Amino acid sequence: xxxxxxxxxxxxxxxxxxxxxxxxxxxxxxxxxxxxxxxxxxxxxxxxxxxxxxxxxxxxxxxxxxxxxxxxxxxxxxxxxxxxxxxxxxxxxxxxxxxxxxxxxxxxxxxxxxxxxxxxxxxxxxxxxxxxxxxxxxxxxxxxxxxxxxxxxxxxxxxxxxxxxxxxxxxxxxxxxxxxxxxxxxxxxxxxxxxxxxxxxxxxxxxxxxxxxxxxxxxxxxxxxxxxxxxxxxxxxxxxxxxxxxxxxxxxxxxxxxxxxxxxxxxxxxxxxxxxxxxxxxxxxxxxxxxxxxxxxxxxxxxxxxxxx
Amino acid sequence: xxxxxxxxxxxxxxxxxxxxxxxxxxxxxxxxxxxxxxxxxxxxxxxxxxxxxxxxxxxxxxxxxxxxxxxxxxxxxxxxxxxxxxxxxxxxxxxxxxxxxxxxxxxxxxxxxxxxxxxxxxxxxxxxxxxxxxxxxxxxxxxxxxxxxxxxxxxxxxxxxxxxxxxxxxxxxxxxxxxxxxxxxxxxxxxxxxxxxxxxxxxxxxxxxxxxxxxxxxxxxxxxxxxxxxxxxxxxxxxxxxxxxxxxxxxxxxxxxxxxxxxxxxxxxxxxxxxxxxxxxxxxxxxxxxxxxxxxxxxxxxxxxxxxxxxxxxxxxxxxxxxxxxxxxxxxxxxxxxxxxxxxxxxxxxxxxxxxxxxxxxxxxxxxxxxxxxxxxxxxxxxxxxxxxxxxxxxxxxxxxxxxxxxxxxxxxxx
Numbered sequence: 001x002x003x004x005x006x007x008x009x010x011x012x013x014x015x016x017x018x019x020x021x022x023x024x025x026x027x028x029x030x031x032x033x034x035x036x037x038x039x040x041x042x043x044x045x046x047x048x049x050x051x052x053x054x055x056x057x058x059x060x061x062x063x064x065x066x067x068x069x070x071x072x073x074x075x076x077x078x079x080x081x082x083x084x085x086x087x088x089x090x091x092x093x094x095x096x097x098x099x100x101x102x103x104x105x106x107x108x109x110x111x112x113x114x115x116x117x118x119x120x121x122x123x124x125x126x127x128x129x130x131x132x133x134x135x136x137x138x139x140x141x142x143x144x145x146x147x148x149x150x151x152x153x154x155x156x157x158x159x160x161x162x163x164x165x166x167x168x169x170x171x172x173x174x175x176x177x178x179x180x181x182x183x184x185x186x187x188x189x190x191x192x193x194x195x196x197x198x199x200x201x202x203x204x205x206x207x208x209x210x211x212x213x214x215x216x217x218x219x220x221x222x223x224x225x226x227x228x229x230x231x232x233x234x235x236x237x238x239x240x241x242x243x244x245x246x247x248x249x250x251x252x253x254x255x256x257x258x259x260x261x262x263x264x265x266x267x268x269x270x271x272x273x274x275x276x277x278x279x280x281x282x283x284x285x286x287x288x289x290x291x292x293x294x295x296x297x298x299x300x301x302x303x304x305x306x307x308x309x
Numbered sequence: 310x311x312x313x314x315x316x317x318x319x320x321x322x323x324x325x326x327x328x329x330x331x332x333x334x335x336x337x338x339x340x341x342x343x344x345x346x347x348x349x350x351x352x353x354x355x356x357x358x359x360x361x362x363x364x365x366x367x368x369x370x371x372x373x374x375x376x377x378x379x380x381x382x383x384x385x386x387x388x389x390x391x392x393x394x395x396x397x398x399x400x401x402x403x404x405x406x407x408x409x410x411x412x413x414x415x416x417x418x419x420x421x422x423x424x425x426x427x428x429x430x431x432x433x434x435x436x437x438x439x440x441x442x443x444x445x446x447x448x449x450x451x452x453x454x455x456x457x458x459x460x461x462x463x464x465x466x467x468x469x470x471x472x473x474x475x476x477x478x479x480x481x482x483x484x485x486x487x488x489x490x491x492x493x494x495x496x497x498x499x500x501x502x503x504x505x506x507x508x509x510x511x512x513x514x515x516x517x518x519x520x521x522x523x524x525x526x527x528x529x530x531x532x533x534x535x536x537x538x539x540x541x542x543x544x545x546x547x548x549x550x551x552x553x554x555x556x557x558x559x560x561x562x563x564x565x566x567x568x569x570x571x572x573x574x575x576x577x578x579x580x581x582x583x584x585x586x587x588x589x590x591x592x593x594x595x596x597x598x599x600x601x602x603x604x605x606x607x608x609x610x611x612x613x614x615x616x617x618x619x620x621x622x623x624x625x626x627x628x629x630x631x632x633x634x635x636x637x638x639x640x641x642x643x644x645x646x647x648x649x650x651x652x653x654x655x656x657x658x659x660x661x662x663x664x665x666x667x668x669x670x671x672x673x674x675x676x677x678x679x680x681x682x683x684x685x686x687x688x689x690x691x692x693x694x695x696x697x698x699x700x701x702x703x704x705x706x707x708x709x710x711x712x713x714x715x716x717x718x719x720x721x722x723x724x
Binding site for chain 1 (some may be wrong): 426428429432462531532533574577580581583586589590593594595639708709712713716719721722723724
C-alpha cells in the first residue's frame, strides 16, 4: 500500500515534462500512415466485408436480402460457371505469354539499344493510355472487321484456315472469336508488361555484359546466364500486372468476343446488374479472387524472386 | 446531314457508339462495373449488410411517397435523361424546346444526361429510394420494363391528371394502356421504340431476309447475324415469328423461344448479342442482318445508303421510354408541367424531328411535316395505322418471372 501511494509523485512530476514530446515522436509515423490506412479501410477492407456478407445472403429485391450463411451459393456458382472461369484463366494466360514474347524484346531494345530514341519509344509505349480503354478496344473492331485488309490478307495467306482448325477462329473471320479476345487482351495490357521489364533491364550494369564477353560467353549465353536472371523481378511483376487484370477483364470479351468467349467478368456483370442476383455475383467475385491469389502465390514461390520490380 | 466519308465513322455511328459506351441502352463500361462493384456493393449490398446484416426490402407504398412540393416557390426542375435524347441547337448547344418551356413558365430545367443504362441506373438510385430519400431528380426517363418495376416497388409518384390536359388528350392510342400502368397513372411515354430487322444491303449480297426465321436458320448468314442483349426485344421478335403473343405467353412458350435461339447460337449462326453498338457492326457489314431499334436506323440511313430495314409479316415489338417522377421529388408539379408541355404538338414535333424515335403524340404529323417532310412520312418515326396495328408489347413480368427469364436469357448470351 505504502509503495503504491508513494510511487505516483515522482511519476506525476516526470510525466508532463518528458512524455508528450516522446509520444508525439512515436506517433508521427502512424499519423502519416493514417490517410493511406483510411483509404485502404474505406475502399478495400469495407467493400470486401460487404461483398463477403452479400455472398452468404439469400432473398430477393422485393423481400430484401438477409444473411443466412447459405454457402451453397459458392458451390452452385462454381458448378454453373466453371467453363467461364477456366476460359478466363486460359485467355489471361495466353495474353500474358504473348505480352511477354512481344514485350521483352521491346523492353530490351529500349533499355540497351535505343540510345537517343529511348524517350520517344517510351512515349509511344505509353501513348495509348492517353485515349480511353474502350476507344482502343473499339479500334480493334475496325482493324479486325470482316472486310478489313488485315483479315483479307490472313485469308489470302490461309492463316485463318490453320487457326480455325485449332479452334481459335471461326470460318474466315477473326472478330467474335477467341483469337480476337486474346489479341485485345494482349494489346490492352502490353504496356503493363513492358514498363516493369524495362525498369528491371535498365538497372542492369552494362559492364556485366562486357565481363560476360571477356569470359568468352556468346551473346545468347550472356542473355541466358546474365541478363535474363537479372530481369526476373521485372518478368514476375510484368506477368502479374498483366495476368491479374486480364483474368477479370470483361470489356474485350464483350466487344471482340461472341457467346462462346464470355469470361467470368461478363458473368459477374450480368449477375449483378441484369439478373440482380447479388449473392451469386459476390460469390463469383470471391471465387475469382481466391483463384487468382492461389495461382499468384504459387507462381511467386516457384519463380523464387524476393522483390518485385 | 454531314457527308458520309467511308474512312471516318459517320456522325450517327459515332453518336451511337458514344451513346452505347458512355453509353447506350445496354451499355457496358469499365466504369460501370467499377461503379457497380464499388458504389453498388458498398451502398446496395453494403451498409445495410454490415449493420443490419442484409439488403433492405424495397418499400411497397402504393402511389409513391411525395415530399412537400416546392414547385410554387422554386421554379426549377431536375430532369435526368439519356444522352442525345433531346433536340440540340447545333450552334448554341442549347435545347430549344426546354428554352421555350422556361420562357413560357419561368421554370428553369436543369437537364442532365446521366442515364446510360437501365440496369445501371436502377442500381444507382435503388438504395436511395429504398431508404426513402430524395434522389435529387424530379423527372427521370426509363424503359417500360424498368418503369413497371419502379411502379411495382412503389418508387414513383402518382401523377396529377389535372396538370396533364394535353398529355391526356394527345397520347397515341398505341401507348394508352400498357398492362403495367393502365390509364397512365404514373408514367407518360417520352418516345416510343420500334424493334425491327435491319440489314446491310452490301453484306447481304442478294440473300433474301424476310423474317426472324431467316436470321436464325439461313446458313448463308452463319456468323453474320446480330441479336440484342435487351431480352424483351430478342425474345419478343422470335416469339412473334413462332406465332406466339408476347403480350400473353407462358413459361413453356418462353422456354420454347429460348430453345429456338439456343439452336442458332450452337450452330454459330448468331455472331453476338449487342447493345447499341450493333450499329457499328451493321455499317461495317460484320452483321449482314440484325434485330435493331427504329430510331437508330433512321439516323444510320441518313449516312449510309446500304442500311435498310424491314418489318416481318409476323409483326414487330414496340416499347417506350417513360417519364416518371421518383419518390420525394421536390418539384412534382413542375415535372408534370414539363410532361404536359411535350404533349403539345409543336414541342413534340421539334423533339421527334431531332431524335428520330417514335413520337407518342397523336396528330403530330402536320407539325412535323413543317419541320421535316421526310421525317413526317417515315413510318419509323410516325407509324401509320397499318404498321401500328402490327406492333406488339411485351407483357409485364413478376419479379420472380423476371429473375428466372433473365437467368435463362443470359445463359443464351453466354453468361
